[in-house]
Amino acid sequence: MRKPLFHIAAVIGLIATALSIPVAAQGEPVRVAEFLAECPISHRLADDPIVLPNLAGASHFHDFFGNHSTNARSTLQSMEGQTGNCNPASDISSYWVPTLYRNNTAIAPTGVTFYYLGEGVNNPAAIQPTPYGLKIVAGNAKATGDADSIARWSCLHAGHVNPSKNFVTCPAGTMLETYLDFPQCWDGRNLDSADHKSHMSYPVAGGCPSSHPVSVPKLRMVLRYPVNGSTAGLRLASGTGQTMHGDFFNVWPRAEMERRVRNCLNVVIKCDHNGNHG
């Protein structure tokens, strides 16, 4: 019974390919609550403006994406009005992760996407814009194994390789990739906290807990590294693959963030880099 359907889908696909028209563009917008920013590596420094503020050169090495000015002394005020390398250019937020090494050679990711999603909560219509100046740290830089890690490593174009919390061996012709989901429930008061984590929380059973009642976009970082084959010699500046962590300092202009939350997440529509949909 499924074969004829498959044929129809294949034929539509062939026609669409011949006409060079994406199939989705002919129908309804894609019902996925999403907008995104793609930001290649901007610079690399042994700095961490959230964990080691003002202590230049005191951290392990980080790869910084987005805002070009980020360093140990960065504040919201210092980053405002600067430029970055994100698509869209309006996103001058800063994002950073520990540098990946093969032995002592640093390897920069070649694909860097930050998705802002409406998933994880049952009521996307209630999602509020990410507060201006919010700082979030996700992942566990101190992870000692799988049990205390939320890292996820997999292979692009090799779905048969099981994901793992540590590095995985990717077949030739594929790329090592890592996903990191940031907490999406805010306490409604603090842009940061002493441990840089307790002002944020993950949702519980599809909703934000009463301690962190404000639902904000779920930030998902996806990094792709030009790495495959053996995992021998692979390490992060923070240790094993399980220690993958990410930092986010929100400097999206308020109006740009608000428009995307309203037009993409609240109404559950997939938007492009400019926050628009077909």
Added chain:
Amino acid sequence: MTTLLLAGLLAACQQAPPPPSSPPPAPQNGYGATERAFVELAIATDEQALKLLELTDSAQLRGNRNIELAELRKLLDAPYVNHHAGHDMPGMPTDAEIQLASTDPEALKQFVRAHLTESLEVLKSAGPAITHPPTAEVVRLMERHRTAELAAG
């Protein structure tokens, strides 16, 4: 009095919620976020360095690190948490380096020197950023120690 109290309560109720904020900045010259981050980092670095220095025959080096650790711990305003274990931090020998140094005297010499030069760089960077006088004093003590230790070869 009652009227005043009621008026005060009403005014309080009518206030909008405060705008979101970062943790309150430390009072000027207080023990703030930068000082706290420095002290926790310096304890982690010195404790890890001691494991390397145990391999040397220099009681002076070990003694200096222990003096620093005692001073640093006095500055803590909350239970100490090691945020940097297992990380490749400047001045902090990794477990793999300590392992190698335990069997290779030349590596030991190199890693001890790297500990001193790199942690001195961090201290020079921290100096201008630390405004809390007791913390600044420990920074200067640590700088003096490393400068003398490097000079002694």
